Amino acid sequence: MNKSSEIGVLKGIGAKTEQLFHNLGVYTIGDILLHYPKDYDKLPPVTSLKELLSILETKTDGSLMSDQQGTNEKRMTVAITAAFATRIDKAPFVRAARNMQVTSLTLQEQGIKAELVWFRMPYLRSTLKVGQWFVFLGKVSLKGHILHMEQPQIFTPEKYQDMQNCLWPCYALTAGLGKNKLSQTVRQVLEELNLSIDYLPEEIRVRHGLAEYNYAIENIHFPENEAALEQARRRLIFDEFFQFILSAGMQKEQMEDITNDFIFPPLNSSQKQTELSAQQEEEGLWADRVMRNLPFELTGAQKHTLQEIRQDLRGRKVMQRLVQGDVGSGKTIIAFLSMLDAAQAGYQSALMAPTEVLALQHYQTFTELCELHQLHIPVILLTGALTAKEKRRAYERMQLYSNAIIVGTHALIQERAIYDNLALVITDEQHRFGVKQRESLFQKGMQPHVLVMSATPIPRTLAIILYGDLDISVIDEVPARRLPIKSCVVGKNARHTSYEFLKKEIAAGHQVYIVCPLVEESEGLEMENVTDYAEKLKLELSSGTVVESLHGKMKSGRKNLIMEQFARNEIQVLVSTTVIEVGVNVPNATVMMIEDAQRFGLAQLHQLRGRVGRGEAQSYCIMVNTTDSEKAKKRLEILNQSNDGFFIAGEDLKLRGPGDFFGVRQSGLLEFRLGDIYQNADLLKAASEEAGVLLREDRKLTAPEHEKIRIHMQSYLDSQAEIVNL
Ligand code: ADP
Ligand code: MG
Secondary structure (H helix, E strand, O other): OOOOOEHHHOOOOOHHHHHHHHHOOOOEHHHHHHOOOOEEEOOOOEEOHHHHHHHHHHHHHHHHHHHHOOOOOOOOOOEEEEEEEEEOOOOOEEEEEOOEEEEEEEEEEOOEEEEEEEEOOOOHHHHOOOOOEEEEEEEEEEEOOEEEEEOOEEEOHHHHHHHOOOOEEEOOOEOOEOHHHHHHHHHHHHHHOOOOOOOOOHHHHHHOOOOOHHHHHHHHHOOOOHHHHHHHHHHHHHHHHHHHHHHHHHHHHHHOOOEOOOOOOOOOOOOOHHHOOHHHHHHOOHHHHHHHOOOOOOOHHHHHHHHHHHHHHOOOEOOEEEEEEOOOOOHHHHHHHHHHHHHHOOOEEEEEOOOHHHHHHHHHHHHHHHHHOOOOOOEEEEOOOOOHHHHHHHHHHHHHOOOOEEEEOHHHHOOOOOOOOEEEEEEEOHHHOOHHHHHHHHHHOOOOEEEEEEOOOOOHHHHHHHOOOOEEEEEOOOOOOOOOOEEEEEEHHHHHHHHHHHHHHHHOOOEEEEEOOEOOOOOOOOOOEHHHHHHHHHHHOOOOOOEEEEOOOOOHHHHHHHHHHHHOOOOOEEEEOHHHHOOOOOOOEEEEEEOOHHHOOHHHHHHHHOOOOOOOOOOEEEEEEOOOOHHHHHHHHHHHHOOOHHHHHHHHHHHHOOOOOOOOOOOOOOOOOOOOOOOOHHHHHHHHHHHHHHHHHOOOOOOHHHHHHHHHHHHHHHHHOOOOOO
16 A cells, blocks of 8 residues: 555545545555645643533523514524533432433532433443542433533543643544544554655654654644644645645746747837828727727736736746736736737637636637627637546647637646647636646647736745746736725624625625535534535525525536526526635626624635626625624634725735634635644745755755655646546
């Protein structure tokens, strides 16, 4: 067994369980190790009966209040997981009930009564001796004024105290694959796999006080204590950054100094539109003509960026450029105009999007723009969702038209996609693509120009570290005509008011997005899920309103259909997971409502909010905070203060503070599994320096002492080639 073995090789994992692991994106042994816990549980601290009673009474009152506000559900039994220590002063009592033996223990402390029961465990009678102290752990609920606990776990106080330092992993789960099975599988792998020798040279580890890899991987899953977890995280985060930067550096080394052999028609001198005769207009550059006839004027930043790109296309070396622009800054049109330049020069260009939905949307936008401006350029869509026949046809057209504009997903870099004359490659929202994808695409063409577009709000200093191999343009301006989005943070009980608001917007002809964190109900997670939510909402809204759900687990065809229908306003309310986070553009949508908003990172919320406010009408973002936490509320309110991605990311960082890394997804866009480019800026800098030293010393890592790193980086790059399509 090694890291690339399929998980089916493990004992106890049959075909069915294997499939469940696939649902989690886990295919190989290596993937299991990378399936890091999302969070960790600690055993609850020991409390007294009195304290428990008062907590439960407050909670029960709370549940009663929300009842009176309209829901018809009956009063819920509130239960909390808790532990308490007590001395037994009355022996347990065993009785037979419905074919089983029930052991019950009655406790009394400061006048407060508790009733503990166990089923089919009569032998407990001899464990629970009068006069001894025990800790009981389990769900406690209130029946009348008596505390009630079923099947609590029993510990001696000493044992419980020892265990309190341990952290227990909480993994992302899927229906049918529970917490225990996952933990057990990870443990099995850690025990059976001969973990490799650390690839990282010892001197680097020592220099930055980093733990060994084997220690780190064990402790990220099963931390001995908090300090061990912190050590593990530091090491693994360093690795993430180091690998990323090193691979970019190696890439740069490969691509440096590629001369630009493409021939583009010269850029026009800055003639005014009014001075052009009809003939000049006809003969000029298509991109200029389209630009003049757009329904809006490009912002200064857009013009500037486009100018840089177009100069690169005509430069001495091939372009390697990153365009950074906040959501809604108008990157798509820049991509299109650049591709027009390529088409006019007789070359193919390709735009690669991270999701099917987005690829389709770009395809439609480009097709419409070509028609509108009477440009006879073949626009070709190539995604995994196409039928075999459609795909064949797309390939044929790619062969046929050497000036085509090709739009797609990672299907664009698959083997069978053969280009003819590829001069320009653009990746949209590039954070989802690794260096490797860029490289494969690069290899498909005749060393094309590369443009990378990203909405990740990172300061220039970080951008230079992370994208050291690219030139950078920044679109730091959003179109002025737009009304700023109005945002608000509300509690659960404002849902009714929110729905009334949605109804009004829908009645005015607008559309609504609702985002939930989960696809379907998940055991132990009290969060809204897309499937049930859509059903509930249908009952709330009038029958003329079409509500649909959208999530990543759907078949591509269905996903695309729903997105198309939403774009045509055949669907008014789209209940979705964050699949719509990236790039989707439906200007008629004016409301973004986010359930369990506190679960998301601020940068991610900012992206989600960026789905509205794209048209002329006033748009709104409603964030539902389903906790009582003041801190969560404060964090969410940062989004009220600003529409600026840079500002938001910075404030988020300030509020989170070190060590506060669970529960919410990190910076949203530039995603590492554990690392956060803001929060772990020190490690990012360290990794960047080390990678720099290494590459300066041995640019191809061919020296014998770098063999381990070289081999490791090769497998890193290979694993990057696998893209998870949302
Ligand atoms: P993003 O940068 O997030 O990818 P898009 O390219 O999707 O943004 O643009 C968002 C919307 O703004 C689109 O509907 C687009 O047509 C429009 N748009 C782009 N540039 C301008 C501009 N200069 N003025 C007005 N609207 C614009
Ligand atoms: Mg975009």
